[in-house]
Amino acid sequence: MSDLSPQTRRLLELAREGDPMPRRRRARLETKFFARLAGGVVVGIAADAAWGKAVPFFGALTKGIAGVALVSSLGAGGYFAVHALRHDLAIMHTSDRTHGTNAPSTHAMPAAQPVAPEPAPRPTMAPIAQPMAPEPKVVAALRASSDDRREVSTRRTVATPAVARASRAASHGPVATAPAVAAQNPAPEPAVAPTPPEQAAPARPPSTLSEETHLLAEADQALRSGDTGRAVALLDEHATRYPDGTLGPERGAERIVALCKMGRTDPDTVNTYLAAHPNSSFSDRIQHACARILSRSKRAAR
Amino acid sequence: MSSGVHAIAATEEACIPPVGHSRSIHDFREFYRAHVEFVWRGARRLGVDESSVDDVVQHVFLVIHRRLGDFRLDDLAGRGSAKAWIFAILVRVVREYRRTTRRKSPHAVLPHTDPETIEDLRQPGPHEWLAKVEAARVVQQLLEELDDEKREVFVLAELEQLTAAEIAEVTGVNASTVSSRLRAARRDFERAAERHRRRDTWRLG
Numbered sequence: 204m205s206d207l208s209p210q211t212r213r214l215l216e217l218a219r220e221g222d223p224m225p226r227r228r229r230a231r232l233e234t235k236f237f238a239r240l241a242g243g244v245v246v247g248i249a250a251d252a253a254w255g256k257a258v259p260f261f262g263a264l265t266k267g268i269a270g271v272a273l274v275s276s277l278g279a280g281g282y283f284a285v286h287a288l289r290h291d292l293a294i295m296h297t298s299d300r301t302h303g304t305n306a307p308s309t310h311a312m313p314a315a316q317p318v319a320p321e322p323a324p325r326p327t328m329a330p331i332a333q334p335m336a337p338e339p340k341v342v343a344a345l346r347a348s349s350d351d352r353r354e355v356s357t358r359r360t361v362a363t364p365a366v367a368r369a370s371r372a373a374s375h376g377p378v379a380t381a382p383a384v385a386a387q388n389p390a391p392e393p394a395v396a397p398t399p400p401e402q403a404a405p406a407r408p409p410s411t412l413s414e415e416t417h418l419l420a421e422a423d424q425a426l427r428s429g430d431t432g433r434a435v436a437l438l439d440e441h442a443t444r445y446p447d448g449t450l451g452p453e454r455g456a457e458r459i460v461a462l463c464k465m466g467r468t469d470p471d472t473v474n475t476y477l478a479a480h481p482n483s484s485f486s487d488r489i490q491h492a493c494a495r496i497l498s499r500s501k502r503a504a505r
Numbered sequence: 506m507s508s509g510v511h512a513i514a515a516t517e518e519a520c521i522p523p524v525g526h527s528r529s530i531h532d533f534r535e536f537y538r539a540h541v542e543f544v545w546r547g548a549r550r551l552g553v554d555e556s557s558v559d560d561v562v563q564h565v566f567l568v569i570h571r572r573l574g575d576f577r578l579d580d581l582a583g584r585g586s587a588k589a590w591i592f593a594i595l596v597r598v599v600r601e602y603r604r605t606t607r608r609k610s611p612h613a614v615l616p617h618t619d620p621e622t623i624e625d626l627r628q629p630g631p632h633e634w635l636a637k638v639e640a641a642r643v644v645q646q647l648l649e650e651l652d653d654e655k656r657e658v659f660v661l662a663e664l665e666q667l668t669a670a671e672i673a674e675v676t677g678v679n680a681s682t683v684s685s686r687l688r689a690a691r692r693d694f695e696r697a698a699e700r701h702r703r704r705d706t707w708r709l710g
Contacts, residue, residue, distance in 0.1 A: 222549065
């Protein structure tokens with residue numbers, strides 16, 4: 204069946220494993236990717252107009268870089284570094300355990316999930332993805348059931364910035380998605396989400412990386428400008444809205460810094476966090492912010 | 506969905522986040538981690554040059570991220586193979602990449618060794634590793650002698666070890682075309698390998 208010589212076969216066999224992705228490069232790429240992912244969306248919100256309808260293929264990514272810069276300037280860039288450094292800890296869960304408010308609740312909204320396809324990133328992600336003309340069969344088959352949703356999303360991508368924003372505002376996180384998707388989709392799955400009524404309000408922003416990033420960036424800004432109370436409030440809001448969010452670990456770190464600055468935490472919490480995230484790029488910041496609290500515990504130990 | 510894709514699904518089950526409870530965007534990072542290496546390697550093998558490979562990988566995941574909005578990871582795990590699905594996206598992103606960077610930039614021609622690849626050599630048995638890394642380097646070089654269409658099927662068949670049916674599914678090319686392309690690709694690759702061996706022998710001899 205093959206025209207390959209045994210020598211060539213052997214060469215290919217060896218080559219299959221001869222190209223591992225270098226660890227550090229992997230880490231760097233992950234940091235960059237998630238920053239870009241969030242950054243691109245930030246650009247979409249801050250400068251919708253800059254995203255023309257026909258963004259050239261790699262042009263879109265270049266603009267994404269601008270987005271990263273924007274996020275970084277808001278102080279959010281650091282959120283992503285953490286993950287790169289600890290990507291061996293495959294699951295991000297530990298930070299939430301260190302303080303009560305952030306109890307993970309994976310099962311909080313099972314009924315809303317099936318019809319909650321993360322609508323928000325589309326307005327900005329879509330222009331990038333649109334040049335992907337021929338849709339793979341595999342994908343087509345997988346998506347056969349979501350055709351009408353796709354239409355909705357396509358329409359959204361060509362909408363004006365204002366409309367895009369409006370549609371984003373009218374959509375909602377996993378919690379609140381059910382009603383609006385039901386409205387778009389004539390044959391909705393039974394969406395009896397066991398969620399508190401106020402969370403089901405359609406005005407809730409969507410639980411997406413972009414919204415999460417926004418919230419955390421705002422909190423970070425508040426924290427850096429000395430408005431610790433507001434920072435904590437925003438972080439708590441993040442915890443309530445996205446108990447299981449992608450940026451949970453970042454929220455945890457940020458929260459510790461805030462609480463330390465307010466003197467409202469204890470050394471154990473801080474040490475537990477630091478022990479759980481030994482490589483976190485937040486470590487320095489936490490240690491700096493919590494120096495007084497930590498030294499107090501050392502004195503007490505003596 | 507063809508049986509081919511299901512066949513890959515069986516071998517790839519392990520890469521897919523466990524099914525059973527609600528999963529959404531917060532699983533994306535896990536999904537990313539489970540597949541980034543294979544996307545990265547695939548991109549290189551498909552002929553994306555070193556300086557653009559990160560961009561291509563990111564682009565693939567941006568597309569995945571967007572598409573994941575249309576169905577859940579559960580669907581992916583239950584109904585098909587993540588690997589085949591990702592490959593289908595990767596192949597298209599790479600094609601698009603080739604269209605936009607039609608003729609290679611002068612930098613792209615220079616073989617480039619990522620210094621970080623070298624530090625990874627400290628893993629088990631330096632000889633074994635060197636042999637593998639060297640083989641990968643040579644194969645990469647030989648792949649460059651294939652034209653894009655042939656390289657695509659060759660990489661999927663010989664390096665990623667997909668069957669012809671799976672390749673047809675992933676590339677959107679019909680199965681008989683895949684077979685004939687693969688035959689031609691093997692012939693070309695073999696010739697290139699033979700030339701390479703002769704060069705080496707000459708140099709050593």
